[in-house]
Amino acid sequence: MFFSDILGQEMPIKIIQNAIKRKKCSHAYLFVGPEGVGKKSTAFAFARLLNCKEKVGIDDKGEKHASNGDNFDLQGMNIYDSCGECISCKKIKKGIHPDVSFIYPEKKDIRIGQMRVLKYQAQFKPMEGSRKVYIIAQAHMMNKESANSVLKLLEEPPDKVLIILIAQNKYGILPTIISRCQVIKFNLLPSDLIIRSLKEKYNIEEKKALFFSQLSRGSIGKAFSYCEEKMDETKKKADSLISKTEKGDFISLFSESEKLSFSKEKEELKKILNIMLVFYREKMYEKPTREWIRILEVILQTKENIKRNINVGLALDEMFLNINRIIENKKFAETI
Numbered sequence: 001m002f003f004s005d006i007l008g009q010e011m012p013i014k015i016i017q018n019a020i021k022r023k024k025c026s027h028a029y030l031f032v033g034p035e036g037v038g039k040k041s042t043a044f045a046f047a048r049l050l051n052c053k054e055k056v057g058i059d060d061k062g063e064k065h066a067s068n069g070d071n072f073d074l075q076g077m078n079i080y081d082s083c084g085e086c087i088s089c090k091k092i093k094k095g096i097h098p099d100v101s102f103i104y105p106e107k108k109d110i111r112i113g114q115m116r117v118l119k120y121q122a123q124f125k126p127m128e129g130s131r132k133v134y135i136i137a138q139a140h141m142m143n144k145e146s147a148n149s150v151l152k153l154l155e156e157p158p159d160k161v162l163i164i165l166i167a168q169n170k171y172g173i174l175p176t177i178i179s180r181c182q183v184i185k186f187n188l189l190p191s192d193l194i195i196r197s198l199k200e201k202y203n204i205e206e207k208k209a210l211f212f213s214q215l216s217r218g219s220i221g222k223a224f225s226y227c228e229e230k231m232d233e234t235k236k237k238a239d240s241l242i243s244k245t246e247k248g249d250f251i252s253l254f255s256e257s258e259k260l261s262f263s264k265e266k267e268e269l270k271k272i273l274n275i276m277l278v279f280y281r282e283k284m285y286e287k288p289t290r291e292w293i294r295i296l297e298v299i300l301q302t303k304e305n306i307k308r309n310i311n312v313g314l315a316l317d318e319m320f321l322n323i324n325r326i327i328e329n330k331k332f333a334e335t336i
């Protein structure tokens with residue numbers, strides 16, 4: 001992963017680049033921001049640059065200049081990046097570099113056992129690279145013991161160790177941990193950037209790119225995964241539910257909600273509700289009326305209820321009935 005592959009995160013990259021340029025890297029960072037905006041990719045690009053044997057400098061014109069190994073002797077470069085070719089870059093790409101570790105929750109949380117391994121390894125010098133990098137994904141899922149263990153490590157950081165914590169927000173992370181990290185904020189991406197990159201990467205038409213960008217709401221990772229998976233079937237299912245709701249075909253709708261409530265595919269249900277949100281949001285942009293806002297509220301509430309484990313079938317039945325009632329009232333109001 002090169003820094004240049006990361007889209008729309010100029011500010012976080014600039015902060016990191018400047019720290020590297022000035023040789024003032026912090027020993028701990030907290031990357032905060034929504035899902036799928038490039039936090040993990042940036043962490044890997046960072047780890048790769050620190051350990052790359054043939055670092056490159058990129059000038060204002062985008063031209064690459066080779067540097068002298070570990071020394072950043074390229075003054076005046078716009079950015080530094082890893083070479084992608086040396087043994088270190090290749091090992092990090094394959095996930096087999098002994099100095100770069102990726103820690104993620106095992107089942108429901110990040111466990112103390114994982115942290116003990118990290119702490120043990122962190123006391124030794126890097127084996128091959130110049131810096132040991134520990135990337136802790138979903139850092140808010142550290143349990144109490146794990147969080148305390150990380151805190152101790154941050155209080156007395158070993159030499160040549162970099163810890164990157166990644167989280168969607170700061171909630172759930174001990175304030176004492178936050179205060180020992182440099183916090184870097186990652187933001188959602190603008191839709192035109194997402195549309196452009198979807199068209200370039202997947203060669204899809206404008207309309208489809210627009211739909212996926214609306215569905216992903218600023219998360220390029222989500223937009224890519226929508227493109228890569230078969231969204232067509234889910235889209236057809238959602239379109240059919242919308243049309244049945246508007247017609248008031250409740251016999252069919254109630255059987256659909258029963259099927260959806262028994263399905264183990266909770267992700268699919270989430271996508272269907274998101275497609276419905278995109279559909280009604282579009283309607284609202286075309287012609288803003290109170291009804292579309294109310295429908296959007298109904299769908300958002302349904303999502304919330306399902307998240308709280310309220311009976312899925314009942315929640316969907318209620319949603320179909322409410323949306324239909326709003327639409328019928330709208331039609332009635334338009335006739336008088």
Ligand SMILES: [Zn+2]
Pocket residue numbers: 051052053054055082083084085086087088089090
């Ligand atoms: Zn390299």
